[in-house]
Every structure is written in C-alpha cells, then in structure tokens.
Amino acid sequence: MELTVLGSGGCMPIPRPLCNCGICREAREKGHPFRRTGPSLFIHGDNLLIDTPAEIGTQLNREGICSLSHILFTHLDPDHIEGLRVIEQIALDFRTWRGIPEKRLTLLIPRALMEHFGEITTVYGPWLDFLEDSGFAVCREFDSTIRLGELKITAIRVPGSNPPVFIFVFEKQGARIVYAPCDIKPFPESRQQVRHPDLLLIQPGMFEQGLAGDFRYPEGHVSRTTLYTYDDTLALAERLKADRVVFIHLEEYWHRSFSDYMAMETDNITFAYDGMPLAIP
Template sequence: MDITILGSGGCMTIPKPLCRCRVCTQARENRGPYQRTGPSVFINDEKILIDTPAEISYQLNRSGIEKINYLLFTHLDPDHIEGFRVVEQITLDFRTWRAYEGKCVKLVLPEELFVRLEKINSCYGPVIDFYHSSGFVDCISYSNSISLGSIKITAIPVDRGNQLAFIYVIEKNSQKMVYAPCDIKPFPENRKEVLDADLLVIQPGIFENGLKHDFKYPDDHISRTTLYTFEETLGLAKRIYANKVLFTHIEEYWNRSYDDYKKLEKQFDNVRFAYDGLQISI
C-alpha cells in the first residue's frame, strides 16, 4: 500500500491564524514540514480519501492527486468534515449545476455515520441529500467491512454515546494499516483486527508537560475522555503489536515544532511523527 499523509495537524492548523508563539512563528518562517493542515490521508492504491478538513482543496492540489474514487469519514467533527464541499468543487459542471459524467465520488461510510450525517443541514436542507441528488456523491453504506477494489476496509466503532468515531483497519493482501487519528478512547484493543498492524497511524495523545502557556491538564479535563497520554499511547501500540507507529493529528497547543518531534523520534526504534505530504509504503 502507498499512503500519503495529506494533513498531519489537528483541531488547529500550524501556524494558527494570528498566533505569534514560537511554534507558529517558526512555521511561517520555515514552511514545509513545519506547517500542518487538518487531518486527512490518501490511499493511492484505490484512490481512497479519508476525511476532508477545511484545507482539503489545498492539500489535494499540493499533492498532485488527480482522481478520488472513494471518500471515507472517521467521524463528523468539523476538523474532519468541514471541507466536505470539495466533492462539489471536484464534480460540478457549472453549465448544468450538476456533476460531470464520470466525476461522482463514492461516499463509503458505516451505516451509523450516514444516520448522523443526515442531520447536518445547509440552506438546501440536509447536505448529504443535496450532494447526492446533484450527482456529486454516490452513497454506499456497510455494517462492518467492505472491499474497495484491492483494499479491504473494516470499521471498528469507538462509541461514547452522542459521540461516535471509527477506527479503520485497512488491508491489502498481507499488508495492514490501522488508521486511528482522533477520538480513539476507549481503543478497541480486544478486537483481533487491530493486532499486528504493519503500520499504526494514531494521534500521539496528551503531552503532560511543555504545553503552551504552561498549561497543565486537570485530572477531569474533557480531553482525557477522548485521548490517552503520549505514554499511554506508546503502551497501547506495544500491546497491540504494531510494527511501526506514525503519529498524526498533531495539535498546535502541544507547543512542539517539527524539530522537537524529530528529536523525540530518536528515542524510539519504530516511531515517527507525520508531516504534511509524507509518503509511506507498507
């Protein structure tokens, strides 16, 4: 499998608009891997896009991607779906205000996400209804796993009641990637599908020290309900026997630059921090 990390950032881009902190200032000056846009990944083998942050149009143009066959969402938080309108930009023929023939993107989601997606409205009513009726997307739902060409996708829910996120196990032949960028607690480590991954792509979790404004997470902070600590995430990766770990969804408020993460990588044999445009083969 050939994978491109389109966006390695989290809720906030790096640099954060108007912010003059050390990390954001360095990102403006150095650009390249010091800058991070919203979380998304592209699986080149079958042209599968996972998540559409606000910056997705820029990400696709920057990476030179020419076609998208399938679109998946891990969950419906704004930093993962705010750029959903990209399907309109990709497919729209302005002469008819409908999609060009052959341009339709297949939106492939677990059944539970479609139910929730139908509640997101615009001035035209439910967004998904408008995009489907206009020919921008073709909706495909499934309950557990689905094959997209040579790729098998297994969706494993992380259910916290009103919030629902999915971890995707992505397999091709004997290759396996577990994609778990955000809101992964409690991680379903009892599921055999997540074991022995060639590559685990996961959010690093909370850094307890060195945060912006010298902030310290209280024991009852809301982030602790959705995220592990960095040390806990390393322990999780070990327990599920991940061969390699790639950290993504890297937050601006953790107050660490590209250089800081490169130094941290040297402490481990199988750990790497993603950056925008990173290409990996497994």
C-alpha cells in the same frame, strides 16, 4: 499499499491564525514541513481519501493527486468534514449545475454514522441529500466491512462513542494498516484486527508537559475523556505490537515543532508531516 498523509495536523492548524507563539512563528518563517493542515490520508491506487478537513482542496493540489474515487469518514467532528465542499468543487459541471458523471464520488459511510450525517445541513437542506440530488456524489453505507477491489476496509466503532467515531483497518495483499486519528478512547484493543498491524497511524494523545504557559491538565479535564496521555498511547502501541507507529493529528497546542518531534523519534516510532509518503510493506 502506498499512502500519503495529506494533513498531519489536528483541529488547530500550524500556524494557527493570528497566533504569535514560537511554534506558529517558526512555521510561518520556515514553511513546509513545519506547517500542518487538517487530518486526512490518501491511499494511492485505490484512490481513496479518508476525511475532508478544511484544507483538503489545497492538500490534493499540493500532492498532485489527480484521481479520486472514494471518500471514507472517520467521524463528523468539524476538523474532519469541514472541507466537504471539495466534492462539489471536483464534480460540478457549471453548464448544468449538475455533477459530471465521471467525476462523481462515492462516499463510504459506516451505517451508524449515516443518521448523524443527515443532521449536517446547508441552506439547501441536509448536505448529503444536496450532494446526491445534484449528482456530485453517491453514498454507499456499510456495516463493519467493505471491499474496494483488493482493499478490505473494516470499520471499528470506538466503544461508547456517540456520535460515533470509527477506527479503520485497511488490508491488502497481506499488509494491514490501522488508522486511528481522533477521539480513540477507549481504544478497542481486544479486537483482533487492530493487533500486530504493519503500520499504526494514531494520534499521540495529550502531552502533559511543555505546553504553552506551563499549563497542566487537571484530573477530570474534559480532554481526558476522549484522549489518552502520550505515555498511555506509547504503552497502547507497545501492547498492540505494531511494526511501525506514525503519530498523526498533531495539535498546535501540543506546542511542539517539527524538530521537537524529530528528536523524539525512534527506529519504529515517527511523527507525520504534511505530504509524508508511506509504503507498506
């Protein structure tokens, strides 16, 4: 499987608008790979995109991607869906204001996510209805697994998450990738499909030291309900026995630069950057 991490950032891009911190200033000065945009992944060959952050149009252009057929969604937090308009931008025929049939995208949506998707509206009503009625997209709901040719996708709901959050497992030709970008606590680590993956793409959780202004997360802080600490995540990855771990969804407020993350890398643990190519096996 060949992948590209289109966006390695989280809900705060780097540089964060108007921010004058050292991390953001350095990103403005040095550009790529110090800059980070919102969380998204592309699987080549299957032409599958996972999530549509605000910068998705720019990300697709930047990587020279010229074929896209399916979009899969992990959950509906704004940092993962605020670029939904890319669907219309890709498929619109300005002459008819309808979708060009060959450019129509298929949206793969876990069934439990579907009812919540209906709550996302525009002035034209529910966004999904608008996309479907205009011929820009078709929705394909699925329960736990769906196949795209040789690619098998398994959706695993983060236990107790509501609105639901999904972790995806991608399997093809004997290779297995686990994609867990956001709000993954409690991680469903007893599920066989997430154990011993060839590649684990996962958010690092919260860093407890080195934050701006020496902020320390108190016990009971709201972020602790959906985020592990970085040490917890390292221990989780160890228990899962992933061959390779790549950290994604790297927030501006972790207050770490591209070079800081590089210095933390080991043989099998790396930190993503925008445009990072990955090939498994």
